[in-house]
Amino acid sequence: MFTEMHSPLQQLPHTKHPKLWMKRDDLIDPYISGNKWRKLKYILKAARAAGKSHLVTYGGAYSNHLVATAAAAARSGLKSSAFVRGEEVNNEMLILCKLYGMNLIFTSREAYREPATCYNKLFANNPDTYAIPEGGASEEAVRGCAEIIDELPADTAHIICAAGTGTTAAGLLKGIVASGRQIQLHVVPVLKGGDFITTEIIRYEPFINQLSMHLDYHFGGYAKTKPELLQYMQQFIAKTGILIDPVYTAKMCFATEDLIKKGILPVNEKVIALHTGGLLGIMGMKDKFIF
Numbered sequence: 001m002f003t004e005m006h007s008p009l010q011q012l013p014h015t016k017h018p019k020l021w022m023k024r025d026d027l028i029d030p031y032i033s034g035n036k037w038r039k040l041k042y043i044l045k046a047a048r049a050a051g052k053s054h055l056v057t058y059g060g061a062y063s064n065h066l067v068a069t070a071a072a073a074a075r076s077g078l079k080s081s082a083f084v085r086g087e088e089v090n091n092e093m094l095i096l097c098k099l100y101g102m103n104l105i106f107t108s109r110e111a112y113r114e115p116a117t118c119y120n121k122l123f124a125n126n127p128d129t130y131a132i133p134e135g136g137a138s139e140e141a142v143r144g145c146a147e148i149i150d151e152l153p154a155d156t157a158h159i160i161c162a163a164g165t166g167t168t169a170a171g172l173l174k175g176i177v178a179s180g181r182q183i184q185l186h187v188v189p190v191l192k193g194g195d196f197i198t199t200e201i202i203r204y205e206p207f208i209n210q211l212s213m214h215l216d217y218h219f220g221g222y223a224k225t226k227p228e229l230l231q232y233m234q235q236f237i238a239k240t241g242i243l244i245d246p247v248y249t250a251k252m253c254f255a256t257e258d259l260i261k262k263g264i265l266p267v268n269e270k271v272i273a274l275h276t277g278g279l280l281g282i283m284g285m286k287d288k289f290i291f
């Protein structure tokens, strides 16, 4: 299931920047998309090596990680369960999870704050279950994301990514430091107060000379948006033919554009924008769009 195929690189047309490319991790798989595929690669290997047959994870009702885990489990012949934050709902993402056979356990917001307690209530001493943290955040996930660096062209000077938990960014930085390459990592937190992500990254890779944090592109916070961002996103999609989403990749692309304008991403240096996937959620967002 986890092939060694590299995701494609595609040049982005830009009037000022002739060396702007996008790493299309969104094309790796439609349902185990982007960074979720990268994260799950070694998690599934570890689960299998431990002889486990049932993945148990956590997420919100619109979580890309839940769909990715459900799809990966089904394709690997494993069972899957998930603690879903909040009261019982139904939506496009959860329907996909159910089609893949995932058992959804709706969990109050209070109880959800204690993941280990949730797990132990249902699965303590269960020899078959393998717990995956929310969003897949783990050493295995970092290792999977680090492999992206090995796939970048030799003249890459900058890579830019969106961050929610920072696990993907941690993997990228770890990959950069391990390779000894002169690549600067630019991280765009999609939530307010994203500085905690630096702390998260340091847990996995303490050497942060090649890390630049850009905290001003959250557009009000996680899953929040503004007309300016939606308009930018619509124009980007129409111009490039590449779908991006308002929660993660549109904020990253908007930041890329602005950092080019400010000269932080110089026009003579190769820039790779990482498309981390996660496009399924757009289907449930019709109320957000103004057109």
Ligand SMILES: *Cc1c(COP(=O)(O)O)cnc(C)c1O
Pocket (backbone or CB within 6 Å): 034, 035, 036, 064, 065, 135, 162, 163, 164, 165, 166, 167, 168, 169, 248, 249, 276, 277, 278, 279
């Ligand atoms: C989950 C997700 C992210 C966030 O990744 P982290 O490792 O949690 O920072 C970024 N982009 C997309 C499309 C995602 O689905």
